[in-house]
Amino acid sequence: MDAARRYDPVLLSILGIIALLVVLAIAAVLLRGGEDSLEPGSPEGVVQEFASAMIDGDRERARALVSDEAFDDCGGFGGPLPEPGTRVTLRGVSTGESSASVRVGISTGSSGDVFGGSYEESGEFVLVRDGSQWQVSQTPWRFDLCSLEEVE
Amino acid sequence: MPQRADRAPGGIHTLRRVIMLLLLAILVSVAAAGATGLLGIVLDPGTVLEDNGYFLAQSVASVVIAAPLGALVYWLTLRWLARFDDRRSVLWPVYLAVVGTVALLVGLTAMLATLADAVSGEWRPDSFALGLVWLAVWAWHAWMWHSPRHAPTRLAAVSPSLAVLVGIGFAIAGVVSALGVLFRSALLGSTSLLVGADHWWMPVLQQLVWAAGGALVWAWHWWGRGIRRSSAAFARFTLVVVSGFLAAAVTLGGLASLAYCVLALTLGVDGSAFAMARESRDLLDQLATAVAAAVSGVLVWAMHRAAVADATTSVRWSARLVASGVALAFAASGFGVVVNAGLAALSGSLAGDERSLLFGGLAALVVGALAWVVLWRPHDPGDETPGESWTAFAGRRAYLVIVFGVSALVAVVTLLVIAYGIVQSVIGVPWSESIIESIRQPLGLLTATALVAVYHFVVWRRSAPYPGLERAAARIEHVTLVAAGVTDALVEQLRTATGAKITVWAPHDEYPPADAAALVRALDEVRGEHVLVVTTSGGVEVVRLAAE
Numbered sequence: 001m002d003a004a005r006r007y008d009p010v011l012l013s014i015l016g017i018i019a020l021l022v023v024l025a026i027a028a029v030l031l032r033g034g035e036d037s038l039e040p041g042s043p044e045g046v047v048q049e050f051a052s053a054m055i056d057g058d059r060e061r062a063r064a065l066v067s068d069e070a071f072d073d074c075g076g077f078g079g080p081l082p083e084p085g086t087r088v089t090l091r092g093v094s095t096g097e098s099s100a101s102v103r104v105g106i107s108t109g110s111s112g113d114v115f116g117g118s119y120e121e122s123g124e125f126v127l128v129r130d131g132s133q134w135q136v137s138q139t140p141w142r143f144d145l146c147s148l149e150e151v152e
Numbered sequence: 153m154p155q156r157a158d159r160a161p162g163g164i165h166t167l168r169r170v171i172m173l174l175l176l177a178i179l180v181s182v183a184a185a186g187a188t189g190l191l192g193i194v195l196d197p198g199t200v201l202e203d204n205g206y207f208l209a210q211s212v213a214s215v216v217i218a219a220p221l222g223a224l225v226y227w228l229t230l231r232w233l234a235r236f237d238d239r240r241s242v243l244w245p246v247y248l249a250v251v252g253t254v255a256l257l258v259g260l261t262a263m264l265a266t267l268a269d270a271v272s273g274e275w276r277p278d279s280f281a282l283g284l285v286w287l288a289v290w291a292w293h294a295w296m297w298h299s300p301r302h303a304p305t306r307l308a309a310v311s312p313s314l315a316v317l318v319g320i321g322f323a324i325a326g327v328v329s330a331l332g333v334l335f336r337s338a339l340l341g342s343t344s345l346l347v348g349a350d351h352w353w354m355p356v357l358q359q360l361v362w363a364a365g366g367a368l369v370w371a372w373h374w375w376g377r378g379i380r381r382s383s384a385a386f387a388r389f390t391l392v393v394v395s396g397f398l399a400a401a402v403t404l405g406g407l408a409s410l411a412y413c414v415l416a417l418t419l420g421v422d423g424s425a426f427a428m429a430r431e432s433r434d435l436l437d438q439l440a441t442a443v444a445a446a447v448s449g450v451l452v453w454a455m456h457r458a459a460v461a462d463a464t465t466s467v468r469w470s471a472r473l474v475a476s477g478v479a480l481a482f483a484a485s486g487f488g489v490v491v492n493a494g495l496a497a498l499s500g501s502l503a504g505d506e507r508s509l510l511f512g513g514l515a516a517l518v519v520g521a522l523a524w525v526v527l528w529r530p531h532d533p534g535d536e537t538p539g540e541s542w543t544a545f546a547g548r549r550a551y552l553v554i555v556f557g558v559s560a561l562v563a564v565v566t567l568l569v570i571a572y573g574i575v576q577s578v579i580g581v582p583w584s585e586s587i588i589e590s591i592r593q594p595l596g597l598l599t600a601t602a603l604v605a606v607y608h609f610v611v612w613r614r615s616a617p618y619p620g621l622e623r624a625a626a627r628i629e630h631v632t633l634v635a636a637g638v639t640d641a642l643v644e645q646l647r648t649a650t651g652a653k654i655t656v657w658a659p660h661d662e663y664p665p666a667d668a669a670a671l672v673r674a675l676d677e678v679r680g681e682h683v684l685v686v687t688t689s690g691g692v693e694v695v696r697l698a699a700e
Contacts, residue, residue, distance in 0.1 A: 010610045011530050014603050018487060021599065022517070025494025029510045036500040044502070051503035084431045087496070087504035089589055104502060105585050 078147025186214025259286030322366025331444035396474030403449025409442035411515035486516025
């Protein structure tokens, strides 16, 4: 039972690789992780503000970014706010004269779920131009804006 | 005295048995459904808003047609059990086990649901009827399993072992839920959202009903039916599944979830105050369930510890292998999620961040890795010679091969998914993600499985393969016993004494009955591959056969 046998070189090197990757991942998340900074007045900037507000549960901030005509199709019932761990990524923007479409990817779940089961889907935000500002007009179902109707 | 299990006549008889047992299963199910409907109507004379007689007609028709036909098929089955020796067929215990277990599941669920609702003051006659009828079906099949006229001679202990698994499943679910509600009330305060007489302990009591029902079924089969002491293969397999897999999975799942909640509560998933308030409540909720799960898992393990300690070393080490496999699964998937989170951080996001992903992965990785080191003991020096130690256990090599194979398979599949994602991004399929976003999850899984595969492959190559390693512990490989009046108990005794595979041939002429003590004495010093043992009037004769 010599010393070389007690400390298995293969296992140690594998453990070393695992430790390195874990440290890198932690560093990446804590330092670089988080939101890209986008131009606040652009369509994608408005969507970022809106999505952050909805995920945070800040209804007032979200309501300020929604155009008043957006509630015309609401039946009086609103959907729930998105889950706290939701993450939104930008997939594409197409800007027109008076309306813009921002395509996003939404991933939810995986909070504490040990098998990393996150659910990914795609959605689209439609914005309308109100003067010089962009306002949210349509949202993916996860960010249903009908629940904001009563908020001032 | 039941004859040693041989095969029943096959061929056309197998076809006959299949058709008959299928018929019996179908007729029993239909009759039970009809009886449930009728019983439900009888028990519930309450308000009927609209009834055009359809339900009544269906129930009556089911019972009137299926019950007599079922009785006829059952009577035929009974006759053929004796006449064609169907008890020795493998289909008969399969039928009893399958129908019995399904009946137990349906009946127990319905009956426990009725009792749980009764605790809170509701009376559910239809649920009660369902439970009563299907529990009666289960009781009938359980009685058939043990009654001398019906008892199957093969696949010993399958049906009671399955019932043990059902019982422990219900018990675990009930205990986790009950404790979860208890801890949640303690952590969050007893907020009752409903206006009414509901006290906070009502859900606890209801879940305890489920737990008690499951525990009762488990105890009845574990102690009463003797699964605890049984050395039948399926019973030992059940023990390994319960104490190795279930206990480990529930405990480690609870501990990983607990670690995640602690990390998220202390370090915070999101920076803003709004999110923290919302998040805290959900996290405390999850914390309560996690602690409940961890406690339940430990409880299951503790209750089976004595049985595992009494069992053979191969059962003990099999359970440990299975548990270390579960720990490995947690650690590997946790590591995959951590890599996933790191890659997600690199690609940036519009809103939200990756911290919840990272914490979930870290929690699973740390808990799984610690458990794996404790169970698998990779720091033990490898044993070159076959023997009785943990590192030389024969099942360990099978485990290594299985883990390597599964992880290699998963790695290949993730490679395909990665290739698909890359091509999709590069071609520019509309609505597709950037490259990193689409491949981060399979890439994480790939890293984890690749590392797992490499390690287990190396360990496998390192454990020296000796021919016949698995049989090193057995003195004799195979014993062919020619004797009259051989019982299952005698075969078990022989198997325990010699570690050999026992085949029994019944002699045509009159021979004295076999005596276990004499046989064991005769085989005491014998070693060999294949040994023939004949009990004659002069005693026991042992012939060592030449290798083929």
